[in-house]
Amino acid sequence: MPTRVKICGITRPLDAAAAAAAGADAIGLVFYGPSPRHVTLDAARAIVAALPPFVTCVGLFVDAAPEEIEAVLRDVALDVLQFHGRETPEECQRYGRPYLKAIAMTEGVDVRAAEARYASAQGLLLDTHQKGRPGGTGQVFDWGRIPGDLGKPVILAGGLSPANVAAAIDQVRPYAVDVSGGVESAPGIKDERRMREFCRYAKGEV
Numbered sequence: 001m002p003t004r005v006k007i008c009g010i011t012r013p014l015d016a017a018a019a020a021a022a023g024a025d026a027i028g029l030v031f032y033g034p035s036p037r038h039v040t041l042d043a044a045r046a047i048v049a050a051l052p053p054f055v056t057c058v059g060l061f062v063d064a065a066p067e068e069i070e071a072v073l074r075d076v077a078l079d080v081l082q083f084h085g086r087e088t089p090e091e092c093q094r095y096g097r098p099y100l101k102a103i104a105m106t107e108g109v110d111v112r113a114a115e116a117r118y119a120s121a122q123g124l125l126l127d128t129h130q131k132g133r134p135g136g137t138g139q140v141f142d143w144g145r146i147p148g149d150l151g152k153p154v155i156l157a158g159g160l161s162p163a164n165v166a167a168a169i170d171q172v173r174p175y176a177v178d179v180s181g182g183v184e185s186a187p188g189i190k191d192e193r194r195m196r197e198f199c200r201y202a203k204g205e206v
């Protein structure tokens with residue numbers, strides 16, 4: 001089964017259409033104000049409308065208030081939620097949607113404990129976090145920290161690009177890979193050629 005690809009931080013409808021044409025299985029919309037990839041509700045609706053059928057739309061939140069998430073869900077057709085903050089399993093579950101929990105892959109992280117704690121998650125998204133930056137850092141973490149025997153689907157993120165995604169998949173064997181900065185020409189602006197290259201390497205087509 002080819003590795004799935006999620007391209008996160010889409011801010012423009014044309015980038016959503018290009019991501020899907022490149023072979024992305026999912027796109028991500030960032031509802032987190034401090035991110036340069038943050039989208040408004042109007043932009044999010046326009047992006048979703050530009051997607052062809054069967055491309056999953058993921059909404060990313062960082063310790064957002066429930067009212068904020070509910071307002072997004074009323075307006076934007078999100079398939080999956082992705083939580084990057086200190087949300088508890090109960091907080092992640094309360095919207096009745098499938099969710100991914102991002103795990104900060106710091107030194108000494110106990111991924112198995114996180115997997116047990118977030119038993120209701122559809123998958124674990126393993127990402128690099130830095131002080132004040134809960135993801136989207138463009139930095140790779142030590143893939144050797146990932147236990148080989150996790151039961152949940154692993155979505156590998158953090159500093160992936162067309163140059164390293166094949167090696168990452170070879171070593172980690174994740175269910176999916178997630179990329180943002182590695183396929184951009186500027187923060188929030190996706191590069192069509194880099195998205196195509198990324199998908200081809202991720203799916204073993206080159």
Ligand SMILES: O=C(O)c1ccccc1N[C@@H]1O[C@H](COP(=O)(O)O)[C@@H](O)[C@H]1O
Nearest residue numbers: 008035134135136138158159179180181
């Ligand atoms: O993209 C962001 O700006 C962002 C902000 C806050 C939390 C998560 C964010 N993005 C997620 O991080 C991964 C990895 O990004 P990168 O490839 O290292 O740039 C990205 O795919 C999003 O899921």
